[in-house]
Amino acid sequence: MANDAVAGNALRVAPAQPEATDDPVRGVLAAFTKDLVKGVDDTLAAFLATEVDSLTEIDAAMGGFAATARDAVLAGGKRVRPTFAYWGWRGVTGVEAAVQDVLPALSALELLHTFALVHDDVMDASDTRRGLPTAHRAAAARHRAAGHAGDPDRYGEAVAVLIGDLCMVWADRLLAHAALPADRLLDVRRCYDQMRVETVAGQFLDVLGEHDAANWSVDRALRVARYKTASYTVQRPLLFGACLAGADADGPLIAAYTRYGLAVGEAFQLRDDLLGVYGDPDTTGKPAGDDLRTGKPTALLMLARQLADPAQRRALDRAGTVTGDREVARLADLVRDTGAAARVERMISERVTEALSALDTAPIDETARTALTGLATAATARRS
Template sequence: MANDTLPTRPGDARPVAPLPAPHPDDLIGLIEQTLVDFLTPEVTALEEIDPALGDLGRTARDCVLAGGKRLRPVFAHWGWRGVRGSQPVAPTLPALAALELLHAFALVHDDVMDRSATRRGRPTAHRVLADQHVAAGRTGDPDHFGTAGAVLVGDLCLVWADRLLAGTGLPVASILAARRCYDQMRVEAIAGQYLDILGETDAANWSVDRALRVARHKTASYTVQRPLLFGAALAGGAAGPAAAVTAAYSRYGNAVGEAFQLRDDLLNVHGDPRRTGKPAGDDLLTGKPTVLLLLAAQLATAAQRAELARGRAGTVGVDRLAEVVTATGATARVERMIEDRVADAVEALGTAPINPDARRALADLAVRATDRRA
């Protein structure tokens, strides 16, 4: 894995070791290698401006290379393959890998907003930078420095994403068509993130429908739907993909993306931190208006509702709160919602005019992306 080669302590200036040459059919390996090849000179260029910028560049690099499912480039790849069939993947790799840089931007900023200490079992960017501040003996508030630096780390990843996308080896018309989809994806992700933080301040006026709207924009759009359409745009050139392909990918993407977020909601309450890499129960303690917790509140008895409220006040433990959520029937309801959406996604592909290999791969991805433990 790429993150096995990362520095192990703040400020370590060792370069990332080259990865073993990936097999031409190993999409994840090819994405990882593309990212390493791109990021290594970018970090060096920052250090040449000023040695102190090495910490910024390496922290950003580590956020990108610290594992993850690489779902966005995988969905984009199959969106492209659905239109193009078995074409060589190499020309698309910069565009596919750019989606991981965009994802890193979103995660770093999300961790700042959520004040998260860990991500994928590792310290978040703002914690890494705060620790570097302390280790260097600098003056001022290390937490403020870490937060400010992490905002810049996220911004840097976003700029890097644009730069890598521009290096895609496809006709200009294809890149411009994909860029339009990419820009819409960014707008929708930001809109969804704003609604997400707004919901935390207005939970009493939130609804299941609105929580699903957040899921569609914060998660479904930039995790599944837009990457699929991005890949199809790369394949379709100036004319874009056929309307039937766009319709099928949109329906599939919305369904799988919502199911993906619903699974995240379940993992936040019932997941094993050793597998998810994040503490369990944050949503329970903050009363975040997720679909799961809104349904739990609707289905709960008066006693269960009171116990959930005491949990937000810090007088009931996370494990007990998770038991209460299950007892309301909300956990089972959300599991059924996931199953229904996966079935709808697979049905959407049934008559779509796409390559059969892509149809099979996307049907498999619909299950694997939503039936997971991390």
Template sequence: MANDILSGKSRGGIPRQPLPALAAEGLLKAVEATLEDFLAHQVTALDEVDLDLGGFARTTRDLVLAGGKRLRPTFAYWGWRGVIGTHEPIGPVLPALGALELMHTFALVHDDVMDESATRRGRPTAHRLFAAQHRDAGRIGDAKRFGASSAILVGDLCLVWADQLLAQTALTTATLFAVRACYDRMRIEAVAGQYLDVLGENQPAQWSLDQALLVARYKTASYTVQRPLQFGLALAGRSRDETGAIDEAYHRYGIAVGEAFQLRDDLLGVYGDPAVTGKPASDDLRTGKPTALLMIAQQLGASFDLETPATADQLEHQAEIIVETGAVAQVESLILQRVEQGVAALAGAPIHDDARAALTELAVTATHRPA
């Protein structure tokens, strides 16, 4: 599998350095293999109970393995390597890294139900898949409702599977408690951020840029960058006295780069190419999501009725207005500022140089991406 997160040319004025071989060639394959092996056993177990359950498990497995950037395991890996160094084998921590991807699938599937999204990663979303299965089988009842109900259960199952896979990590009891504490905090913050996101969609006229950035911090920065880094730090099994400075650097880097990641998502949600993003164009405008991009555009004089569904022509016009206000340029500037802040946070951190180089690279590639 090509590592599309760790390749590309220099962008944003941040120096680029080649990454160690494992990052470029082995990490994602190792995580993928861990997930495939774990999920194969889970599918078999449910198949033995009932064939329909086996089919449900296979659809869930396919959603987990349907590509994606695998950013959370990648950040966790480098958070761990920053402390542990280059010589420790990755095998013992692979279940923990894979668990983050199962948690991510839970969040994506539930998010797609809430947003009524049609596609994800270029494929039908979970609720659309199950609705189609309902129609194809000629079942009674409402296919759309069946699809949404089944997708919610897919997300629930992934969250349980994430716990099971995490429990397979070879850790001491003390380290496991520290890892679980970070993992639980990450899950709570992801749910909190998602609720704020839903709340904003239902009262867009009352929303502000500060609230949009708060959503970015909790819904995205926390569980995409900051907490995975600190999760990796916890996996290293060191005491707080040994890792306090690293924890602070990961915190500052994680919030800055995580917010930049969400700001890029805001731009892609309006201007991204569906063939590349795997999601419909102008999805955020269609749903009236009060993102930082829209809040900035309104501050700069744009006027939108976010409470009334817009036609395709109106969405295209709104996208043009946002550019004309200068909001896109301002968001690009905010992204660059945050990337520079994140990289600066690592400058004096007592972490291994290969991890510093990798995280510097990731700060750029994760926030200057086409999808």
């Protein structure tokens, strides 16, 4: 098999059997893209080191702020978006093409992801992310420890907004490092910008839903999933990768990627809905039942309301008002009793089937087809 050099390391297209692991996503990523995650992490670390040094020259406090932003980027994660973009690219180029030229563009997606996560945590008032304090909570804690004047929580939120903004600018800057012809980079930028617009649209609908739950529905919840998650997690990264490779924008491969990406992306969000209620906090890095505490109108909760009998619906009306763990656990059991959780599982399965059907006749490299087949299942059967 062909090898690609990435920062002095071989980027290998690995065997088709996943390695043993408790996390199916990590297992498939390890199996199909042996060193891509390391290549992305190395690219990010080198880029961010220069950026942090530059900001430190402005003021020592800026250096600390920039380091906090850097740590948010490098704190972990599966690198799902660069991975889908990579296989979108590989599907066009095959396994022989060297990845160095596009690695900055793939890595930029992780900066965009950090921007979205940090802002999302502020909007959701989340306390933890990946088992650690969220950016706004950590900044508020530093404010208190330093004895600064003013409201620590307000300060923390302001700092987190700026961290997200900085990550967005960094993503633009790193994307410009891709060694591509100017006309192709312009096409890539159009795809990238569309992904960002759709992410903002989905995020707004997500916020609106929490404040207008009486007018929400399963269809609108799925629309949120389509734009908040499917677009920038799977569909647009795939198309972004194809654009990096110079694929024909009107060709059958783009149509197949669009169909696959929408199906897997929606299934990814539906799995998130289930994990938000039934996930293990030690695995997800977030408290169980947060969606029930806030009353977030996810597809799961909307289906539960739709399927509930009158007594169950009255109990579900308490979502968003309960705080105790026992109350949340009872609501979670009630949601399951309505049949909503089982229905969501079927919806996930149906979307994975749709995605695999899209791949069957797609004109893509066979190794990429195998990898995307594995990722469709792993990304939607995960536990975190």
